[in-house]
Amino acid sequence: MSAMDEIPRRLTEKPSWLLTQLTVHARRLVSQGFAEAGARGYHYRILAALDEFGPASQADLGRRCRVDRSDVVAAVNQLAELGYAERTPDPDHGRRNIVHLTKSGGRQLRRMDKVLDGVQDELLGALPAEERATLVRLLGRVLAEHEVG
Amino acid sequence: MSAMDEIPRRLTEKPSWLLTQLTVHARRLVSQGFAEAGARGYHYRILAALDEFGPASQADLGRRCRVDRSDVVAAVNQLAELGYAERTPDPDHGRRNIVHLTKSGGRQLRRMDKVLDGVQDELLGALPAEERATLVRLLGRVLAEHEVG
DNA sequence: CCTTCAATGTTGGTGCGACCAACAATAGAG
DNA sequence: CTCTATTGTTGGTCGCACCAACATTGAAGG
Numbered sequence: 001m002s003a004m005d006e007i008p009r010r011l012t013e014k015p016s017w018l019l020t021q022l023t024v025h026a027r028r029l030v031s032q033g034f035a036e037a038g039a040r041g042y043h044y045r046i047l048a049a050l051d052e053f054g055p056a057s058q059a060d061l062g063r064r065c066r067v068d069r070s071d072v073v074a075a076v077n078q079l080a081e082l083g084y085a086e087r088t089p090d091p092d093h094g095r096r097n098i099v100h101l102t103k104s105g106g107r108q109l110r111r112m113d114k115v116l117d118g119v120q121d122e123l124l125g126a127l128p129a130e131e132r133a134t135l136v137r138l139l140g141r142v143l144a145e146h147e148v149g
Numbered sequence: 150m151s152a153m154d155e156i157p158r159r160l161t162e163k164p165s166w167l168l169t170q171l172t173v174h175a176r177r178l179v180s181q182g183f184a185e186a187g188a189r190g191y192h193y194r195i196l197a198a199l200d201e202f203g204p205a206s207q208a209d210l211g212r213r214c215r216v217d218r219s220d221v222v223a224a225v226n227q228l229a230e231l232g233y234a235e236r237t238p239d240p241d242h243g244r245r246n247i248v249h250l251t252k253s254g255g256r257q258l259r260r261m262d263k264v265l266d267g268v269q270d271e272l273l274g275a276l277p278a279e280e281r282a283t284l285v286r287l288l289g290r291v292l293a294e295h296e297v298g
Numbered sequence: 299c300c301t302t303c304a305a306t307g308t309t310g311g312t313g314c315g316a317c318c319a320a321c322a323a324t325a326g327a328g
Numbered sequence: 329c330t331c332t333a334t335t336g337t338t339g340g341t342c343g344c345a346c347c348a349a350c351a352t353t354g355a356a357g358g
Contacts, residue, residue: 005212008197010262015269015281016175018288021215023172024345025295026165031314040314048157059335063154066170068317073337095324095335113159120164125294127287132164135287138280139167145274146174173316180343189343208306217346222308244306244353305354312347318340325334 026123033115037108042067042075043084044116047101047109050085055100057090084108175272182264186257187231191216191224193265196233196250196258204249206239233257 011017027041034040045065049056053064058076062069076099079085084105090096101109124132160166176190183189194214198205202213207225211218225248228234233254239245250258273281 006202007213007215008194008201010197010201011194011214012289014265015285015288016179016265016272018285018292019168019172019175020344022288022292022295023168024215025292026168027314028345030165042315045157045160048159052157052159053155057335058337064156065160066156066173067315069335070318070337070339071316093325093335095322097336116163116165123165124291127291131287131290134283135291136164136167138276138284138287139164139171140161141280142273142276142284143167143171143174146171169315176343177316191344206306207308216344218306219308219310219347220345242306242354244351246307299358301356301358303354303356306352308350308352310347310349313345315343317342320339321337323335325332327332328330 022123026119029119029122030116033119034112037111037115038082039108039112040075042071043079044109044112046072046075046079046099047084047105047112050099050101051106051109055098057096058099059096061099079105082108175268178268178271179265182268183261186260186264188257188261189224191220192228192233193258193261195221195224195228195248196254196261199234199248199250200255200258204247206245207248208245210248228254231257 030041034044042065045067046061049061049064053060056064058072059069061067061076062072065072067075076085076087080087082104083102085099085101087097087099090098124135127135179190183193191214194216195210198210198213202209205213207221208218210216210225211221214221216224225234225236229236231253232251234248234250236246236248239247273284276284
């Protein structure tokens with residue numbers, strides 16, 4: 001790193017800077033990997049929720065995946081076009097839809113799982129397993145604080 | 150957290166999810182704070198670099214702040230309009246500009262410093278000092294790996 | 299000297315993720 | 329039966345990161 005590339009201390013000192021900058025790298029790795037599978041982050045989140053909790057309404061998907069329900073609309077549209085999910089009206093409820101995973105969607109999910117596993121290793125690179133676990137634990141703790149409050 | 154809001158394990162297990170989600174909270178806190186000062190993240194980065202390293206070309210600012218040079222143009226335009234920075238042509242170099250901080254810009258920087266200090270506390274909330282230091286250390290280590298490679 | 303290469307500022311885009319307001323249709327509570 | 333909450337949907341906004349292209353200029357090498 002040349003002298004011209006020194007980062008201001010005001011930035012490097014701050015946890016929020018470290019977080020956001022590391023997330024830049026994380027997101028680049030993830031989106032590159034997903035792009036090769038023709039997908040985006042929202043797709044993975046929704047496929048994962050469908051797989052783990054079964055068919056659900058779009059509102060529930062949004063809550064579980066931390067995605068705004070208006071964005072769920074677009075994502076489910078795309079997943080449906082790609083044949084990874086199907087949207088059917090809820091018979092017991094006029095307005096609500098039931099979204100469910102297709103076989104093909106399950107395969108796509110597993111493809112994306114593999115991509116993500118690789119990304120985690122690239123991201124945490126040379127960090128020993130023990131410290132990696134510590135990092136994950138601390139991040140989870142802090143995140144939990146914000147999820148409830 | 151109700152049963153309908155359970156987050157898929159595929160997500161919560163992954164470091165990249167924890168990072169990106171925590172960064173969502175961090176960025177919300179930061180941008181709220183900055184918005185009250187009529188500023189954005191790019192402004193702070195550039196003001197910080199100007200303060201710590203003195204007047205610089207836009208290209209140097211971009212490298213130091215991890216901002217694309219095309220985005221530096223817009224940010225410096227805004228900072229100049231607000232009277233926080235001034236752009237003058239480099240006498241020794243036809244095309245290059247020299248951007249420097251104004252008195253008013255220094256004050257704005259200090260205002261934003263205070264905002265950010267508050268944000269760090271809100272962000273890391275109940276995390277004890279020791280673990281906060283551990284988190285910062287680990288994040289810094291991982292980030293450094295990506296900055297060189 | 300002249301040519302080639304690299305750097306600079308600038309314009310004008312793109313993509314993703316996170317959000318917000320509003321609306322019609324429907325369900326559920328009182 | 330009325331009021332309120334929920335759902336799906338449309339159509340935006342914003343910030344950050346990034347890219348391609350271009351003219352201008354400086355620096356380096358033959």
